[in-house]
């Protein structure tokens with residue numbers, strides 16, 4: 001049942017793009033025209049800035065709202081579907097095949113009249129006009145649209161949709177600052193969550209100062225709402241699809257019918273849950289935006305950020321930091337590590353960090369190669385500092401691993417002040433999410449130590465065949481052999 005509550009509901013937003021999706025540092029996904037964008041950012045601001053008393057969303061184990069949604073969608077022009085909303089193994093509620101679905105089959109066909117976009121008609125026309133006159137970007141515009149419709153309750157044409165929106169209380173944007181600090185102390189995703197929260201709060205404040213405060217009759221406190229940039233739309237029905245790391249299909253936008261559809265990349269049997277991809281995201285990013293962590297080892301796009309820093313006592317600290325600054329980098333920099341390898345930029349940063357003063361002529365080139373902004377020769381090698389650079393990366397992994405281990409060993413004793421049983425349940429769930437995330441991130445760090453290291457010409461993520469620890473050992477053995485030969489010669493000459 002929809003219930004009146006302060007808004008802690010998540011809204012799902014799909015960006016409609018005709019251009020390729022963003023290529024995150026860790027992915028190289030193919031071109032799609034519809035994708036999700038920062039959905040939970042909005043929900044966080046909803047939580048922190050609104051206190052609505054209208055029906056909003058439901059728990060994801062509620063099928064009642066889902067079937068009302070399904071009925072309303074069919075009545076409103078959604079064509080007959082080969083899928084239905086059911087209770088599922090992954091994601092509680094989801095879409096399940098009702099008939100055989102072939103690989104490559106097109107599904108959904110959500111017509112434009114059922115897509116909420118920047119061009120949708122506003123029930124409160126004046127609110128829409130004010131926002132458009134003030135050039136509010138699509139993202140906050142849509143968010144305000146939804147809130148404004150929600151405030152109309154049953155009389156909004158979207159009321160069935162709004163009351164079936166899933167609550168998503170586990171996205172990092174819903175975690176309190178002390179939960180983030182306590183449970184994600186070892187992971188860089190904590191920083192990303194704080195950045196995202198600040199970002200959204202900034203957008204909200206901007207709108208509040210620029211628009212909401214000037215039209216208090218149109219934007220009473222309860223319905224003020226911020227959001228993010230972007231060309232976005234809400235797609236009821238499609239947002240019942242859960243994510244799988246094993247599928248590579250995204251929602252698509254059909255230019256001619258202006259509807260939204262989805263092409264399967266595998267067949268489904270009746271009763272099987274149907275998935276889409278929320279994008280090639282790491283486990284941390286999935287937790288940040290959607291509040292779940294895939295099972296360990298199932299996400300090929302998983303990555304962890306490794307933090308590297310210049311040594312403050314380095315004689316060339318200033319020159320190196322200047323070279324980094326010129327290329328948009330700082331003295332402490334994060335690089336994504338994947339299970340399959342690590343970026344050339346990381347190696348370039350490591351070369352720079354360990355280079356002695358007599359290599360200062362190379363600092364500039366190293367800093368350029370460490371930056372993703374510059375298209376420089378990334379495959380450079382500096383044999384004279386290779387060993388130190390590898391050791392530097394190994395040490396940084398080691399430092400990070402020990403943080404994770406300390407956290408994982410002490411998690412049980414990490415308690416926040418909780419009183420109600422509901423809070424206790426939530427905390428134990430958050431702890432489990434933190435454990436799952438940290439275990440998967442630590443696993444990548446372990447694999448980096450024993451996994452692959454850069455090979456020339458191998459692109460953004462390295463797939464060379466050498467092994468970090470082994471290559472260091474081989475290097476050292478080589479040095480030892482050379483030393484023995486040298487000593488042999490010395491003896492001979494004596």
Ligand SMILES: C[S@@+](CC[C@H](N)C(=O)[O-])C[C@H]1O[C@@H](n2cnc3c(N)ncnc32)[C@H](O)[C@@H]1O
Pocket residue numbers: 012060061090091092093094165166168239240241242243244289290291292293294
């Ligand atoms: C777009 S909704 C999908 C429909 C949702 N399951 C519902 O009941 O309304 C996204 C949410 O579904 C859940 N979800 C999606 N994919 C998941 C997965 N692979 N594992 C666990 N939860 C998932 C998460 O709570 C996520 O925030």
